[in-house]
Amino acid sequence: MEKPAGIPINSNGFISEFIIENNLTETDILLLGLALVPHVKPDFLSSIIAEYLPNGGELPEFGGIKTKNHRGILPTGETAQFLIAGNDLDDRIAFYNYLHNHSFLYRKGTLKLDIVPAGEPKLSGQLVLEDEYIEKFLTGKVLKPQLSSVFPAQLIETQLDWNDLVLNSNTLNQIKEIETWLKFNEILLHEWDMKATIKPGFRVMFYGAPGTGKTLTASLLGKYTRRDVYRIDLSMIISKYIGETEKNLSSLFDKAADKDWILFFDEADAVFGKRTNVRDAHDKYANQEVSYLLQRIENHPGLVILASNFKANIDTAFTRRFQSIIEFEVPSYSERLQLWKNNLPKGIKIAEDVNLNEISKKYDITGANIVNIIQYACLRTLEEENENINLNHLLQGIKKEYVKEGKMM
Template identity: 85%
Template sequence: MENLFTFLKNQFVFQLDIVFQAPNPLGKPVLNPMDVTGFINEFSIENNLTEIDMLLLALALVPHVKPDFLSSIIADYLPNGGELPEFGGIKTKNHRGILPTGETAQFLIAGNDLEERISFYNYLHNQSFLYQKKIIRIETVPGGEPKLSGMLFLEEEYIEKFITGKILKPQLSSVFPAQLIETSLEWDDLVLNTTTLNYIKEIETWLKFNEILLHEWDMKSKIKPGFRVMFYGAPGTGKTLTASLLGKYTQRDVYRIDLSMVISKYIGETEKNLSSLFDKAADKDWILFFDEADAVFGKRTNVRDAHDKYANQEVSYLLQRIENHPGLVILASNFKANIDTAFTRRFQSIIEFEVPSYRERLLLWQNNLPKGIRIDDDVNLNELSKKYDITGANIVNIIQYACLRTLEDENETINLHHLLQGIKKEYAKEGKMM
């Protein structure tokens, strides 16, 4: 990393020597790829970064490891203070040095050469891998101010990657209303009927071959980006587990959207929250999972007042963002009829998660009971499966309850009484009688 920062400094010195007409100007530095090592080198090779992108990456990263980097460079040319507007840069409340802006990047690459500055602007917006993938971005500025005067950012997860080698997963927060969901289970643990499993395999096929279809088969001009799916069915039938497994077996992160943090009573805030989420996810190859999606994707209403008007605008905005999102979006709902038909018409797949049949319930009982613990002889799993119409989540809860009661009573076997008590508790939660 030190060699890359040396190259960055020499590039600034080269441009500043020209501006200040230094008597012995430094010649234009050249980056030797062999001088770049570590995690940045791996990333550069993997993504075939240009020399300009390497400079942009170094510029965005340097404040995080060398806070005085820019201020010390400019101080050599302006020892008595003063400003060089074309150098850009800003000072903030907490940081004592200079933070780079888009203008700093423009000066770094093009100096004061007008044609080169225009060429850099075009490169940044049309060719830069880092900018296109939103690995670096420029802060939006108030109307009327130069666009490049915004602060140059490196995405947080990449700061961690280039310093430690690991990408920092975004955490649930007010600015990122989603949580990573994972599972230690396997496909064999997902007990569904054959029709539902076949539909899920279609999603897995899209995740595996979409890039080949779009780029190698040149279908990107004919097929809309992304894949939109709806899961519907009773709670506890495997919708969330399915999303987690799709991510696990295709090496993708699955983020469950916390709709309570997305929806706002203030006009425009819901759209703003979702826009931020979709923008961050656009180039990350994530799976977005909207659980209980009725809250946001519900049916539009007849316009009776201003509230209805803006609620319908929210749905229309969501429709547009989902349709243009390049990744997999899964909407989960208890009832298919609750989702606006404008969304369902655009889904590639609508998959029903049915309450398990007798055979599926039997398999769920067998899969989830602890393997090393004896079951009393009076426990007949066939009878339990036939008599009690419950979901996989119910069965897991019942087994957990029975196991804890067995441990509490210091028994060595799981008995029928505890299992029946667990079933009674699950029925009571749903307002049903045994």
């Protein structure tokens, strides 16, 4: 199970790059090929068995399983164990130890064994490569995970840039600190050898009124540091059944552990809220969920952003562990004016009676409100075939936003 002295590898293709970059052992290379082969040659393992059993029958030590859709044999941990160790008992035990304690692919979650029913040998589980890697190895393209019950998160992206994010200077400076961590964390940990001193990951809290730029900021951090940003769908994580919330979160964090993603928990109060005094079993398990979350977030090696409307809603056990807590304030007059100018369409004129300075001073609204108002006014302008965006349509849009939020104009 030692690293090979030098394996001749074709330098072309992502597989070769992956093997060289991660200095895979011969055993890991075999595991990688074994898990990948059913996707390119479905009969490969079946044909091997057929050579030894031309009249049919089974070879239990070879392992492998058959499924409802796939007509060939899918490899299991037992398959890999037999190919590497044969029937030598010491080598078979050594392989078991290698897989669970030393395999780069297994430790990083690139490859896993399916869970088997209680009492059955662990190595009888199917040997499975992550979907993203299968797609990358076969096509050269990265398959983005889709929102599902297995992966309760959705990729968020933006066409905007930093100039479109209108915030006060203090908030922007704190955001730049996050960007600095994303750029230099690997150097700090490994080249400066600080990994024994500094905990992995970076934990940030965004708080402020809805529509003040929290989600856009997360998207821009991903865009400009070339990282995927996944917004966690809390409705798919929280469960009334004991233990299910932890299970859902565990699945999410396990998948994200080595992906260099940014995890964005929007409206995080639902899961990360304050723990309560234990009055009944429900309170007890709710507190256990918060404690479990605290542990997983603290150990997560990437950037985790929690967004909340109110800082006070988040349990102090979390806030003590944040590297940064950033307030997103409702924009000031000058910021509102900039937001109006940034978001009004450039290809159509504004009526002469529209005074953006006056509107910005009079109406205390957020950036999201302004975008909604402009959209409403533009649609009304198109519907009425007007040449200009007029004041009346803008005021109607403002009134709609005020009504939505229960405010008086």
